[in-house]
Amino acid sequence: MDLYTPIFTRASTRKFDPSPLPADTLSQLEDFISQVKPLLPDVKLEHRIVSGNDVKGMALPKAPHFLLISGREHPLRNTAAGFLYQHAELWLYAHGYATRWLGGVKPKQTDPNHIIGMAFGKPTEPAVRKPEDFKRKPLSEIARGTDSRLEAARLAPSGMNGQPWYYIADGNKIHVCYKPSLGGLLGKMYNLTDLDVGISLCHLAVAGEHEGKSFRFTVNKTDFPAPPAGFVYVGTVE
Ligand SMILES: Cc1cc2nc3c(=O)[nH]c(=O)nc-3n(C[C@H](O)[C@H](O)[C@H](O)COP(=O)(O)O)c2cc1C
Structure with missing residues (x-):
């Protein structure tokens, strides 16, 4: 499939x-x-x-x-x-x-x-579009470091289109962070940003499978880089 x-x-x-x-x-x-x-x-x-x-x-x-x-x-x-x-x-x-x-x-x-x-x-009408028609943040806003799987993670859907994820690519590891709140009015209306990051992780896993890369998700208690302000660490993909 x-x-x-x-x-x-x-x-x-x-x-x-x-x-x-x-x-x-x-x-x-x-x-x-x-x-x-x-x-x-x-x-x-x-x-x-x-x-x-x-x-x-x-x-x-x-x-x-x-x-x-x-x-x-x-x-x-x-x-x-x-x-x-x-x-x-x-x-x-x-x-x-x-x-x-x-x-x-x-x-x-x-x-x-x-x-x-x-x-x-x-x-009732085609639910398809071109990649350039996705309304998403640029890669530079949602990640640091490079990894070919991040484009798929970037295109994931999210509540309020909040895209509350941040990825830190570090060698063959990708550390995953998310924003617990979208802030302001959106933050009052919507509280499933932890679910959104799981959606984006699914895209990352599917892209990895497509490229023949392994996907192992672990939650490290101590060994992870500092997330950007407003974000918290969720886990690491290896
Ligand atoms: C977790 C989640 C909750 C959502 N809740 C609603 C909702 O309650 N009502 C709605 O009309 N759309 C909802 N959406 C759809 C989003 O607004 C939509 O995914 C986002 O704007 C990105 O657009 P796309 O899915 O066409 O890429 C939700 C999406 C996600 C991922």
Whole structure:
């Protein structure tokens, strides 16, 4: 499955064809998700695929399916969720479907472990674009040092398009940092920047796989470079 190409072409959509995807496609998606190597094996995540009748939230797109993601408390729960389910997002684009992550969607039946959701289905207009049409920060603002995988990480989607990640490439290691708050009004409206960095890490992992590079994520307690002001260290990719 080529998850790499959609990194450079995908675009979130709000315009979905309301007809459900074939049952076979949904079961292939489930199989795919179950086979993704998690960021951290000790983070327990779950998901359900439901229809619009089972979700609530402001200004939700009229999509045939919603992926509802939940997990038990863990300091890196949200980052691991972004990492795992961004693979599902890329899988959907690779199959000609489209998505929109939704920070504001919730299950109708309260779930204390709910994290986030994602609308998906067939787009009514093509959800593709050229790399130059992505609205993203330049590489110089999100990284220091060079590594060919950083371009894929740069293009990742994020809530409010906040792009709250910072990478420090150091030989064959990449240290990963994120901004706990977007600051100002955005910071009051949105608090899933730890999940965003997991999404970007998924792109980094997929780009690495494309290039034949290994991906091992570890959290070092002492040995990491100082992050830029406003950022905190998350972990290191080796
Ligand atoms: C974690 C996350 C939460 C998001 N929440 C919402 C949301 O609640 N409503 C919405 O319309 N878009 C939401 N988005 C979509 C972003 O606004 C979009 O990904 C970003 O602007 C970049 O655009 P792109 O996905 O087309 O590259 C979310 C995206 C992410 C990654």
